[in-house]
Amino acid sequence: MSVQTWTFIIVGLTFALYIGIAIWSRAGSTSEFYVAGGGVHPVANGMATAADWMSAASFISMAGLISFMGYDGAVFLMGWTGGYVLLALLLAPYLRKFGKFTVPDFIGDRYYSNVARTVAVICAIIVSFTYVAGQMRGVGVVFSRFLEVDITTGVYIGMAIVFFYAVLGGMKGITYTQVAQYCVLIFAYMVPAFFISLAMTGNIIPQLGLIGDVTDGSGMALLDKLDQLHRDLGFAEYTTGTKTMADVFAITFALMVGTAGLPHVIVRFFTVPKVKDARVSAGWALVFIAILYTTAPAIAAFARTNLIKTVSNEQYSSMPEWFSKWEETGLITFTDKNNDGIIQYVGDADKNELVIDRDIMVLANPEIANLPNWVIALVAAGGLAAALSTAAGLLLVISTAISRDLVKMQIKPDITEKGELMWARIGAVFAVIVAGYFGIHPPGFVAAVVALAFGLAAASFFPAIVLGVFDKRMNREGAITGMIVGICLMLWYMLKFKFGIFDGGKEAVAGLKSGWWFGISPEGFGTVAMAVNLIIALVVSRLTAPPPQDVQDIVEDIRVPRGAGSAHAH
Amino acid sequence: MSSLDNRAKHYWKENIRYVVILLAIWFLVSYVFGIFLAEPLNAVRVGGAKLGFWFAQQGSIYVFVILIFVYVRLMNKLDKKYEFDEI
Numbered sequence: 001m002s003v004q005t006w007t008f009i010i011v012g013l014t015f016a017l018y019i020g021i022a023i024w025s026r027a028g029s030t031s032e033f034y035v036a037g038g039g040v041h042p043v044a045n046g047m048a049t050a051a052d053w054m055s056a057a058s059f060i061s062m063a064g065l066i067s068f069m070g071y072d073g074a075v076f077l078m079g080w081t082g083g084y085v086l087l088a089l090l091l092a093p094y095l096r097k098f099g100k101f102t103v104p105d106f107i108g109d110r111y112y113s114n115v116a117r118t119v120a121v122i123c124a125i126i127v128s129f130t131y132v133a134g135q136m137r138g139v140g141v142v143f144s145r146f147l148e149v150d151i152t153t154g155v156y157i158g159m160a161i162v163f164f165y166a167v168l169g170g171m172k173g174i175t176y177t178q179v180a181q182y183c184v185l186i187f188a189y190m191v192p193a194f195f196i197s198l199a200m201t202g203n204i205i206p207q208l209g210l211i212g213d214v215t216d217g218s219g220m221a222l223l224d225k226l227d228q229l230h231r232d233l234g235f236a237e238y239t240t241g242t243k244t245m246a247d248v249f250a251i252t253f254a255l256m257v258g259t260a261g262l263p264h265v266i267v268r269f270f271t272v273p274k275v276k277d278a279r280v281s282a283g284w285a286l287v288f289i290a291i292l293y294t295t296a297p298a299i300a301a302f303a304r305t306n307l308i309k310t311v312s313n314e315q316y317s318s319m320p321e322w323f324s325k326w327e328e329t330g331l332i333t334f335t336d337k338n339n340d341g342i343i344q345y346v347g348d349a350d351k352n353e354l355v356i357d358r359d360i361m362v363l364a365n366p367e368i369a370n371l372p373n374w375v376i377a378l379v380a381a382g383g384l385a386a387a388l389s390t391a392a393g394l395l396l397v398i399s400t401a402i403s404r405d406l407v408k409m410q411i412k413p414d415i416t417e418k419g420e421l422m423w424a425r426i427g428a429v430f431a432v433i434v435a436g437y438f439g440i441h442p443p444g445f446v447a448a449v450v451a452l453a454f455g456l457a458a459a460s461f462f463p464a465i466v467l468g469v470f471d472k473r474m475n476r477e478g479a480i481t482g483m484i485v486g487i488c489l490m491l492w493y494m495l496k497f498k499f500g501i502f503d504g505g506k507e508a509v510a511g512l513k514s515g516w517w518f519g520i521s522p523e524g525f526g527t528v529a530m531a532v533n534l535i536i537a538l539v540v541s542r543l544t545a546p547p548p549q550d551v552q553d554i555v556e557d558i559r560v561p562r563g564a565g566s567a568h569a570h
Numbered sequence: 571m572s573s574l575d576n577r578a579k580h581y582w583k584e585n586i587r588y589v590v591i592l593l594a595i596w597f598l599v600s601y602v603f604g605i606f607l608a609e610p611l612n613a614v615r616v617g618g619a620k621l622g623f624w625f626a627q628q629g630s631i632y633v634f635v636i637l638i639f640v641y642v643r644l645m646n647k648l649d650k651k652y653e654f655d656e657i
Contacts, residue, residue, distance in 0.1 A: 074626035078600045081631045085596050088638045089589050211617030221618025239623040274656045283638035290631050297627040560654040
């Protein structure tokens with residue numbers, strides 16, 4: 001059977017599964033809509049969190065990025081996993097004990113202020129929208145590449161599916177669909193990895209293959225072989241990287257803290273029955289994430305080695321079929337600068353003749369390794385599962401922010417449960433439409449802004465939540481000033497050094513690099529902005545009145561697990 | 571001070587101690603081994619990989635997982651010890 005037939009069958013089956021689950025797990029109350037009634041098993045929640053967390057970027061782009069960044073790729077690997085340690089130790093159990101539905105709920109109550117709540121709502125909406133636009137685009141790209149419909153149609157199909165189960169099922173529907181989506185995406189990621197690891201290193205486990213020897217008879221370790229290839233071609237050595245140590249540190253830290261501050265991740269820990277379930281659930285989430293995240297660097301190294309061996313110094317005319325197929329999409333380009341018909345793929349930009357888009361590595365990998373057609377189709381279904389699951393989680397955050405944090409808490413407090421549920425569904429519809437719009441008309445800055453989302457979450461939510469639990473003296477004035485200064489500083493730095501707004505636009509960006517504070521890139525600046533937020537919050541809180549007694553009692557109460565009960569509306 | 575307040579105070583103190591120790595290990599494997607000392611550690615090898623590189627792309631993630639489960643265990647015991655476990 002052809003790749004396309006296989007893709008239709010596998011993608012069709014998985015979609016039928018998602019819709020079936022959505023119908024089975026419809027939400028009947030606001031508690032079910034917001035937090036799945038608070039009755040999700042911690043392992044299931046771990047799986048759902050993993051699917052929620054791992055987006056199209058993790059599934060499709062990350063291994064490719066690492067493949068081209070070498071050692072520096074560690075910023076993503078550590079940054080996007082280490083945050084779960086912070087979640088489990090500093091946030092999840094306490095927010096669960098607090099027992100409300102959203103992050104703005106916590107901020108608003110803990111800091112006894114609707115201003116704080118509003119600041120939190122705005123942050124949550126900005127972070128979630130920038131994120132979701134990228135997901136819908138990912139859906140469109142996978143559809144267009146594997147089903148040969150155009151991107152717009154792909155986005156519409158994706159919208160319809162997400163619409164169906166997010167609007168109908170709320171958190172309950174999303175949770176159980178995400179469990180299914182995790183299974184699909186991890187299977188789709190691992191199968192090609194096993195095949196390729198076995199072929200290249202003789203070891204079927206990719207994590208062991210990465211530290212194993214290559215099977216080409218040279219007896220060299222795979223990574224040594226790769227370093228040697230890199231040196232020979234004039235690239236920086238694969239295992240050492242090119243970023244400065246300060247920058248690697250700052251980016252990793254910003255991603256970790258940002259992960260722990262993302263509303264769609266945090267809200268997942270409201271869905272388990274008990275405080276201790278919230279702790280262990282973070283552990284399970286990281287187990288499920290780590291399976292993919294420890295495989296990705298292996299795939300990266302295999303793909304890089306494979307690619308160099310296949311193309312470097314070979315006749316252009318003798319390239320395999322996948323090469324020309326991706327060339328048609330414009331994601332691989334070859335310009336024969338010295339007209340010898342041979343591909344020179346080298347570190348020197350003047351002599352290099354081959355440009356490869358990083359995003360194709362995972363999608364093209366099964367083809368490069370000559371795997372059967374059903375495996376290629378599986379990868380398409382996996383990419384869709386990753387994108388849809390993340391999109392759904394984000395849409396829920398947006399709809400909740402509208403129905404609960406705005407309508408119920410601020411505009412119309414006496415709304416009935418039925419009315420609130422209707423607002424939640426209206427919010428979801430609105431969010432799906434906006435996300436779809438961005439998917440079809442992607443603003444050029446999507447990729448850049450996704451990095452900003454982490455910086456924003458790090459610079460705003462993380463200190464406010466952690467201080468809210470660990471510093472009883474932290475008050476409204478301190479937290480609000482900290483959040484506002486943190487976010488504004490982060491925005492300013494991004495606008496200045498990422499978009500060049502103050503210096504004449506995009507072209508100026510490269511020249512501004514020498515002005516970076518402490519040599520830290522905008523991607524890593526969340527670390528600095530977070531530190532500033534923290535310090536300002538501490539100083540201001542000590543200069544103003546302490547929080548009222550009942551708020552201090554709340555803090556005492558959330559520090560101990562007993563008496564958590566189920567999530568309640570008040 | 572009532573005994574409940576006292577219990578809560580001691581419970582919280584021990585919790586903070588666990589958190590500090592575990593986060594110190596968290597920092598050590600990722601930032602110290604994986605970034606600051608990656609260069610010197612690369613002289614040592616784990617299988618076919620340099621140790622600093624391995625910590626940055628593999629080892630730190632395994633340790634993260636272990637840390638969370640250790641914390642879960644410690645806290646479940648602590649909850650029982652101070653009778654704050656959920657009924």
